[in-house]
Amino acid sequence: MELILKEDIIGLGFKNDIVNVKSGYGRNYLIPQGKAVIASPSAKKILEENLRQQAHKLAALKAEAEKKAETLNGVVLTIPAKVSVTGQLYGSVGAAAVADELKKLGKEIDRKIIVMRDAKKVGDFVATVHFHKEVIVEIPVKVVAENAPVEEKKAEAPVEAAPVVEAAPVEEAPAAEAEA
Numbered sequence: 001m002e003l004i005l006k007e008d009i010i011g012l013g014f015k016n017d018i019v020n021v022k023s024g025y026g027r028n029y030l031i032p033q034g035k036a037v038i039a040s041p042s043a044k045k046i047l048e049e050n051l052r053q054q055a056h057k058l059a060a061l062k063a064e065a066e067k068k069a070e071t072l073n074g075v076v077l078t079i080p081a082k083v084s085v086t087g088q089l090y091g092s093v094g095a096a097a098v099a100d101e102l103k104k105l106g107k108e109i110d111r112k113i114i115v116m117r118d119a120k121k122v123g124d125f126v127a128t129v130h131f132h133k134e135v136i137v138e139i140p141v142k143v144v145a146e147n148a149p150v151e152e153k154k155a156e157a158p159v160e161a162a163p164v165v166e167a168a169p170v171e172e173a174p175a176a177e178a179e180a
Contacts, residue, residue: 001026003036004047010115014133016047065132072109072129076140077101083122083145092118093143098127119143 001023005013009030013019018039021030030036037043051058079097082090099111109129116127122143129137 002039003030004039004043005030005036007035008130009035010112010130016051017133018044018047062132062134065135068109068131069129069135069137071107072102072137072139075102075105075107076142077127078142078144080144080146081122083147087122089120089122089143092120093125093141094118095127098139098141116141 002018002020003026005015005017005019008014012021019036026036026038031038077098079093079101081093081097084090095111095114095116098114098116099109102109113130114127115130116125119125119141122145125141125143127139127141129139131137
């Protein structure tokens with residue numbers, strides 16, 4: 001079934017795109033919700049005329065999207081999460097967590113335009129932000145254990161203290177034998 005989208009639908013297409021979908025999806029969801037119309041020849045002509053008239057408006061929207069995209073240039077997110085001993089996350093890190101981290105950096109981005117497969121382990125991932133049909137930004141996301149820096153400090157401290165602890169009992173041991 002060929003439809004003309006009336007709004008952006010992530011995973012399907014953008015506003016004014018002509019897409020092919022299964023008949024049930026179009027007939028039972030997209031058309032009743034007002035998200036699409038049937039792509040008849042007359043509807044295609046109307047769409048073409050509307051796009052021609054709105055060309056300068058679309059260029060302005062694209063320029064605005066490019067400005068937003070430039071603000072995210074070079075941004076790398078590090079998201080701390082609770083981790084089990086085996087390295088599995090308690091829960092997952094997804095688009096909502098990425099949106100929250102961007103908000104902390106002062107960048108207001110709607111979570112609905114962020115696409116990221118849920119991270120269920122510690123590691124490096126990529127979040128994709130769809131500002132416009134032609135403006136897409138990929139943000140590297142690093143998921144780390146929430147208590148990782150604390151563990152590193154604890155791991156370093158015993159290594160430094162271990163030689164001191166070993167040396168002290170060795171020196172005191174002969175003195176203890178002499179008293180006995």
